[in-house]
Amino acid sequence: MDDQRIESHPILQFEKSAVLSFTFDGQPMQGREGDTVASALFANGVQVFGRHFKTKRARGFYCAIGNCSSCLMVVNGKSNVRTCTTYLEEGMVVETQEDRGNLLRKRQVGQALDVSKGASDDV
Amino acid sequence: MYETDVVVIGGGPAGLMASNAAAEAGASVLLIERFAHLGGQLIKQTHKFFGSEKQYASVRGIDIPSRIAEERALVEDRVTIWTRSTVLGLFEDGVITVDRDGKYCKIRPSRIIVATGASEKFLTFPNNDLPGIYGAGAVQTMMNVYGVCPGRRVLMVGAGNIGLIVSYQLLQAGVEVVAVVEGLPNIGGYAVHASKIRRAGVPILTSHTLLRADGVDGVESAVIAQIDNRWQPIPGSSKSVSCDVICISVGLSPLTELLWQAGCDMRYVPQLGGYVPLRNERLETTVPEIYIAGDVAGIEEASAAMVEGRLAGLEAAASLGLGFTTLDDERADLCQQLDELRAGPSGEKIRSGLVKAGIA
Numbered sequence: 001m002d003d004q005r006i007e008s009h010p011i012l013q014f015e016k017s018a019v020l021s022f023t024f025d026g027q028p029m030q031g032r033e034g035d036t037v038a039s040a041l042f043a044n045g046v047q048v049f050g051r052h053f054k055t056k057r058a059r060g061f062y063c064a065i066g067n068c069s070s071c072l073m074v075v076n077g078k079s080n081v082r083t084c085t086t087y088l089e090e091g092m093v094v095e096t097q098e099d100r101g102n103l104l105r106k107r108q109v110g111q112a113l114d115v116s117k118g119a120s121d122d123v
Numbered sequence: 124m125y126e127t128d129v130v131v132i133g134g135g136p137a138g139l140m141a142s143n144a145a146a147e148a149g150a151s152v153l154l155i156e157r158f159a160h161l162g163g164q165l166i167k168q169t170h171k172f173f174g175s176e177k178q179y180a181s182v183r184g185i186d187i188p189s190r191i192a193e194e195r196a197l198v199e200d201r202v203t204i205w206t207r208s209t210v211l212g213l214f215e216d217g218v219i220t221v222d223r224d225g226k227y228c229k230i231r232p233s234r235i236i237v238a239t240g241a242s243e244k245f246l247t248f249p250n251n252d253l254p255g256i257y258g259a260g261a262v263q264t265m266m267n268v269y270g271v272c273p274g275r276r277v278l279m280v281g282a283g284n285i286g287l288i289v290s291y292q293l294l295q296a297g298v299e300v301v302a303v304v305e306g307l308p309n310i311g312g313y314a315v316h317a318s319k320i321r322r323a324g325v326p327i328l329t330s331h332t333l334l335r336a337d338g339v340d341g342v343e344s345a346v347i348a349q350i351d352n353r354w355q356p357i358p359g360s361s362k363s364v365s366c367d368v369i370c371i372s373v374g375l376s377p378l379t380e381l382l383w384q385a386g387c388d389m390r391y392v393p394q395l396g397g398y399v400p401l402r403n404e405r406l407e408t409t410v411p412e413i414y415i416a417g418d419v420a421g422i423e424e425a426s427a428a429m430v431e432g433r434l435a436g437l438e439a440a441a442s443l444g445l446g447f448t449t450l451d452d453e454r455a456d457l458c459q460q461l462d463e464l465r466a467g468p469s470g471e472k473i474r475s476g477l478v479k480a481g482i483a
Contacts, residue, residue, distance in 0.1 A: 004272045006296045011169045011183070014270035039269035047254040048340050058340040060254025064261035065164070066157065067242040067378070084261075085158065 004043045022092040037083035037094055038064065038071050049073050049083060050097040073097050127153045127203070129439050130219060130232035132210050132381065135163020136425045137417025137432035138238035139191045144436025145236070146198035149445040153230065154202060155221060157209040162188030163240055164260065165425060167267040169295075170288055173313075174464055178426035185267070187425075213385040217412070234412050234439040237382055238432060241375035241396065241418035246280065249335040255342030259289040259372035266296045274368035278345050279303040280333050281372030284424075287316035289370060294323050301366050303327045304347055306354065313469070334361060336369055345369055377419045385410050394476030395421030401482045404458075405438040406431060409482070414439050421480060423464075423473055430460045 006014060017033040024046060031040025038061050041049065049071050050059040061071035066085035075081040076093050079101030083094070129145045131138045134156030142154040160166060168184020179187050195202055207224040214220070219230045243258035245251070255274065257265075259281070262273045277298055279290045282305035290300045300320065308330045310317045317327060334346040334356060348361035376397040383389060387400040388409040399421050400408045407414050416435035417428035434457045440446055465473045 006266060006270045006272055008297075009270075010295050012185075012267060012270070035269060039265060039271050042265060042273075043269075043271045049254070052252075057252055058254050059252065060341075061257065062245070062261060063243055063258050064264040065242075068258075087159070 003045050020088050020090045020092075022088060022090070022094055024094045025096055031088045033088075035088040037073065037075060037081070037086050037088050037092065039084075040088045041083070041094070048096070053099045056098065072101070074101075079103070124218075125153065125228065125230045127151045127230065127232050128443055128445070129153070129234045129236060129436070130155065130230055131236045131238060131436075132219075133163065133238035133240055133417070133419075134158075134161040134204070134206070135238060135240050135417060135428070136165055136187065136191075137240075137419075137428040137435070138163070138236070139188065139195075140429045140432030141236045141238055141414075141416050141436035141439075142202055143191065143195050143198065144433040145234075145440045145445075146195070146201040146436075148437055148440030148447060148450075150201065150234075150440040150443060152202045153232065154204045155208045155210055156204070156206045159206050161192070161204070161206065167260075167263045168425070169267050169292060172426055173424070174426035175460065177460060178429055178464070180426070184425065210381060213381050213413070215386075233443055234414065236414045236416060236432075236435050236439055237419055238415070238417045238428075238435075239378040239381060239419045241377050241422055243371065244374045244376055244396075246333065246371055246373055248333055250337060253336050253338055253342050254340065255338065255367055256336060256369045256371065259285050259370045262368070262370050263289050263292060266292060266298075272296055272298055273370075274366075275299060276301050276366040277368040277370055278333075278347075278364055278366040279370045279372060281305060281370075281374075282307075282310045282312055282317065282327055282329065283372060283374065284312035284316060285375075286370070286372035287312040287320060289372065290320045290325060291316065291323075293370075294320065294325070300325045301364055302347075304331045304333055305329045306332050306350060308352075332356065333369070337363075342367055342369055375418060375422045377422065379419055382408065382413070382415070382419070385413055387413060390480060392421065392476045392479045394472045395480060399476075399480050401480055403482050405442075406435040407438065407442075412442075421473065421476055427461060427464045427473075430457055430464065433457055434461075 020031050029044050047060045048058045062068045064084045071083045072080045073083045074095040074097050128150035129152045131142045131154045142152045146152045165184040171181050174180040209222045211220040221228045265271045278301050332350050337344045345364050348356040382400045389398045414435040416431040
């Protein structure tokens with residue numbers, strides 16, 4: 001889990017936060033609280049996050065701050081999740097994305113589509 | 124419908140300062156930030172800042188957001204903060220739509236300050252889509268925010284300040300930097316940063332370019348070559364360099380989508396990083412009531428972004444009839460700070476760009 005973690009640093013201190021378990025393409029992995037999905041994968045030595053829908057060439061992240069869309073993955077059955085800005089949660093199911101994303105995929109894994117979000121109006 | 128005097132879009136250095144300033148002047152402020160944290164890209168800047176005391180010089184970037192938060196505490200009854208909130212659109216009737224942590228909201232502000240920042244530029248070369256090719260800022264985020272190494276051996280492309288600073292921070296994290304490659308014949312960043320990495324044994328190869336990356340499902344090597352004054356590779360000078368990460372540090376582009384949508388007059392100004400909104404000396408765009416501050420107005424250092432933020436915040440509030448008796452003095456002081464930050468040879472590019480982006 002901590003293969004790629006920085007052990008010592010002259011300025012920063014990285015406290016070892018709580019361990020979170022998740023799966024990547026079915027394989028059990030562990031990250032730490034405060035990780036994004038991308039940083040947790042990276043700490044586990046994973047750098048291929050997806051494949052181009054047509055050419056199947058490998059895709060990794062590029063900007064790490066939510067601008068470029070290079071890090072899109074399927075998270076908990078939802079496609080096109082920006083893994084560089086999505087915080088890791090216990091039990092997350094993270095999968096390589098190899099297509100352009102499919103709204104129906106969420107139903108295929110037995111979860112109802114959440115259409116309530118976006119429908120509410122004034123706060 | 125949420126109503127407020129001023130909406131500030133973006134909680135980075137410019138937006139934080141704009142919020143404080145508008146609130147100090149008496150305005151009610153809603154600060155909207157898409158991430159869970161405030162501070163924007165300051166949260167990964169482990170180096171100490173230049174400039175003067177007013178721009179937190181000699182304070183590390185990572186420590187600046189908490190300093191600004193201390194100042195915000197004095198006006199916190201007037202500042203509302205929404206994190207995990209993304210502005211979706213600016214509409215003709217003055218309404219802003221927001222995705223607030225999954226909930227759709229509408230806001231009607233009297234004034235809008237856009238401080239959305241910038242994104243990293245990219246380079247065209249064969250195999251530039253391989254994992255292992257990352258923005259320099261992305262690598263900085265992975266290391267300094269999440270404590271994760273980007274790889275073992277890094278080739279840095281670009282010897283501007285970001286390329287030089289991130290190279291040094293890679294060394295601090297225990298990562299080898301094979302070389303810094305720079306297409307120009309001279310180093311663009313400050314000499315103090317260049318000296319630090321040179322002393323650590325990292326070569327800075329000016330008049331060199333990256334020809335291609337190689338590898339299967341990830342970077343395994345890169346081919347670099349010397350270039351002539353027409354940017355053409357010099358035959359026989361190319362060589363393969365073993366590395367597992369290539370960092371791209373070739374500048375930033377303003378994140379101007381919302382300004383385009385709002386109908387602001389935009390102009391392509393290469394010195395400022397790309398398309399930027401035209402603005403008057405009060406940092407107001409051609410769409411009345413929309414102000415700008417920070418990298419979205421033109422790529423500069425965070426120090427300038429903070430001063431612009433404060434100026435935009437005061438101006439937005441002043442246009443609502445709010446402010447304090449010393450407003451004119453403070454306005455003059457802020458403009459002088461900006462002039463000082465943009466002075467000298469290193470500010471020449473910014474100064475020439477601002478001439479093209481300015482309107483009366």
